[in-house]
Amino acid sequence: MKAIVLREFGGPEVLQIHEIPVPDCGPDDIVIRVHAAGLNRADLLERQGLYPPPDPQPDFQIPGLECAGVVSRVGRRVLRFREGDRVMALVTGGAYAEYVACPADNAWPIPENITDAEAAGIPEAFITAYDALFDKAQLHLGQRVLIHAGAGGVGSAAIQLARLAGLQVATTVGSPEKVQSVLSFGAEKAINYHDQDFVQEVLNWSSKQGIDAVLDFVGKNYFERNLDVLKVNGVLVIIGTLSGNASHVNLGDILKRRLTICGTALRSRPAYDKMHLIQEFQERTAGFFAKGRLRAIVDKTFPLEQAAQAHRYMATNQNVGKIILTVVGH
Ligand SMILES: NC(=O)c1ccc[n+]([C@@H]2O[C@H](COP(=O)([O-])OP(=O)(O)OC[C@H]3O[C@@H](n4cnc5c(N)ncnc54)[C@H](OP(=O)(O)O)[C@@H]3O)[C@@H](O)[C@H]2O)c1
Incomplete structure (x- = not known):
């Protein structure tokens, strides 16, 4: 063959x-x-x-x-x-x-x-997204999730699954064309990270409450900012590390807001x-x-x-x- x-x-x-x-x-x-x-x-x-x-x-x-x-x-x-x-x-x-x-x-x-x-x-995109949303982050109806790289293979699957489960979805993308695409997949809020600060945008979107979970593929460059958008008991699921692996973290922040950080690999x-x-x-x-x-x-x-x-x-x-x-x- x-x-x-x-x-x-x-x-x-x-x-x-x-x-x-x-x-x-x-x-x-x-x-x-x-x-x-x-x-x-x-x-x-x-x-x-x-x-x-x-x-x-x-x-x-x-x-x-x-x-x-x-x-x-x-x-x-x-x-x-x-x-x-x-x-x-x-x-x-x-x-x-x-x-x-x-x-x-x-x-x-x-x-x-x-x-x-x-x-x-x-198989790979949808099962990864399914696992991250419902097993790792344990999300359910009405909760808010930020999905990075929303126009990618896994991101586009995660947005669809999240909407179907009644979650509210914000997502980041790297171009105006992708903004239109992710809105059509069911995202409620689309953020072009070249023009907008996703932390401010997500906090405004959640009326300053913070959100329940972040699905992240970016890693290093987003790690601390991902924690900034989570509310008490929020969950960060690390699925990819496109910008690198190493990162700094304020451990006190994790402790005070009782955050969960977990990873997934299929x-x-x-x-x-x-x-x-x-x-x-x-x-x-x-x-x-x-x-x-x-x-x-x-x-x-x-x-x-x-x-x-x-x-x-x-x-x-x-x-x-x-x-x-x-x-x-x-
Ligand atoms: N853990 C697992 O089991 C598992 C399974 C599948 C995939 N993954 C990982 O998930 C990630 C996404 O996979 P995918 O199949 O969805 O890939 P994809 O379709 O290629 O989408 C990735 C998108 O991420 C954005 N991006 C790339 N580099 C970036 C950076 N440095 N900072 C910010 N955004 C960046 C780009 O979109 P924009 O133009 O919108 O920025 C890119 O199109 C990969 O890291 C992959 O290895 C993990």
């Missing part, structure tokens, strides 16, 4: 197609013929050698954490799927390829109304935790995807052969929603 195999680390030019064997199908696995794979920021880090796959190391390091396609082989202990079923899946790597193997528990059916490109943009989780989260996510959201009330926003698609261009494009921060690689001709 054709796959983007990382034979060296570096710039986008290392993303080259190689011919390698189709992966084996373990007894609890399925093999998926990939039609589309979602791009994630983590793939850019992996390409540079900064985000190795969790143990055990695969024979071939192939990026790609999510995909959509058709089941081509079914492990002998798998009862849920048959060859030919359309599925999307959360994988620990390997989706930039014609075929990928994964535990059957990490895949679920694609509703009829959803294209392969849309389905490939659901790829490195134990299989059982991941399965449980996927099942819960699927049970609670499948109907909304089928009715079109939740959808992966697809910004742009690139053929697998143009993975390097797709990586360069993601690094420019232009995308609104997901960037998808399409796999054709097999």
Whole structure:
């Protein structure tokens, strides 16, 4: 099969197609013929050698954490799927390829109304957002949340999920065009951080009360300011650290306002935790995807052969929603 195999680390030019064997199908696995794979920021880090796959190391390091396609082989202990079923899946790597193997528990059916490109943009972004909003921050009806990078893959998913749950959403973005996009996804307040101070804007929006939670992807540059917008018992969920990892913090502030700071990471989780989260996510959201009330926003698609261009494009921060690689001709 054709796959983007990382034979060296570096710039986008290392993303080259190689011919390698189709992966084996373990007894609890399925093999998926990939039609589309979602791009994630983590793939850019992996390409540079900064985000190795969790143990055990695969024979071939192939990026790609999510995909959509058709089941081509079914492990002998798998009862849920048959060859030919359309599925999307959360994988620990390997989706930039014609075929990928994964535990059957990490895949679920694609509703009829959803294209392969849309389905490939659901697993990583939506499950990360779901976990952050409802497990980590424990948010519920009527509460206020600030979602940074609201036009990104995870941000656009988080805004939709939050609105569906009756939360009030403020979000930050980096351009006037993105302001319009995030309002259309359901944000109540959109802040262009180039022109506006998000702390002042969010405090005004909450009538100086502060808000219940922040979903952050920015890290270093926003850490102290994120704490400034939280009210007593507020929660900061760290999902990404796009501006860097190191930060200063006033511990007294955390103590006085009884704040919670937590992080989340999907790829490195134990299989059982991941399965449980996927099942819960699927049970609670499948109907909304089928009715079109939740959808992966697809910004742009690139053929697998143009993975390097797709990586360069993601690094420019232009995308609104997901960037998808399409796999054709097999
Ligand atoms: N923890 C997990 O399990 C998990 C899972 C998925 C993703 N993530 C992380 O979540 C983050 C977002 O992922 P994504 O897929 O949504 O990425 P994405 O679609 O590429 O969106 C990221 C957006 O963040 C903004 N941004 C980039 N650098 C920034 C900076 N230094 N300061 C402020 N804003 C910046 C840009 O939008 P603007 O133009 O609006 O600024 C950019 O388009 C990444 O760090 C990713 O690694 C974590």
